[in-house]
Amino acid sequence: MRVPIIAGNWKMNNTISESLALIEAILNSKLSAEVEKVVAVPFTSLMEVKKALKGTDIKVAAQNMHWEDNGAYTGEVSPLMLKEIGVDYCIIGHSERRQYFCESDETVNKKVKSALKHGIKPILCVGETLEEREEGKEEEVVKRQLLKALEDVAKKDIGNVVIAYEPVWAIGTGKTASSEDANNMCGFIRKVVGEKYEEEIKEVLRIQYGGSVKPSNIKELMAKEEIDGALVGGASLIAEDFVKIVNY
């Protein structure tokens, strides 16, 4: 049984006080205990949000990290710093980081390995652009991203990796991949990872869909065999919507 995992990616939104107000609003509602819940908040809010969530079953994620423990990397945040705060997960390789901040398959791989080494669970993002999909290359692109990101990742660690399939053209655009397309790609991801490791991995690997997930489409997505959760952007900034998505 794969426990469903719904994560809100706040992106570059919410100051510390705004973050705490959103957490308070979320905690005012009853959230399903059967779903693993994660909020990926800006670095500046991590510590306060972690404290505010103490005693709840909501996990905290960073949205990025450097792969080195420390060093001359001005402006970067290391896994040790995240670990001390008690961060549980870290989003790695989000398409916005690939697109705007030169994140490559190589740096994604370094970050995934570093996160695992430090006991931070990566939420590894993969997904094709519209152009790549129109050229029929979506599987080729996602397979390349996956195999490179998981290079030298040991079999014993793979159960701690969550994969998020986020087609770039569906992010923040209001366009959702059809539940069939999302399901097919999540199935393809499961197959690729199963081939790289072993068949049993397929049973435990959790794969999220991300891209314009809303209260109105979550049920249909989660009903699909291969989709184990969602990585939610815009809708996770509205407490009521996030709660509805978690309680799908």
Ligand SMILES: O=C(CO)COP(=O)(O)O
């Ligand atoms: O990028 C996303 C989550 O990481 C998806 O964002 P939206 O839900 O705003 O489309």
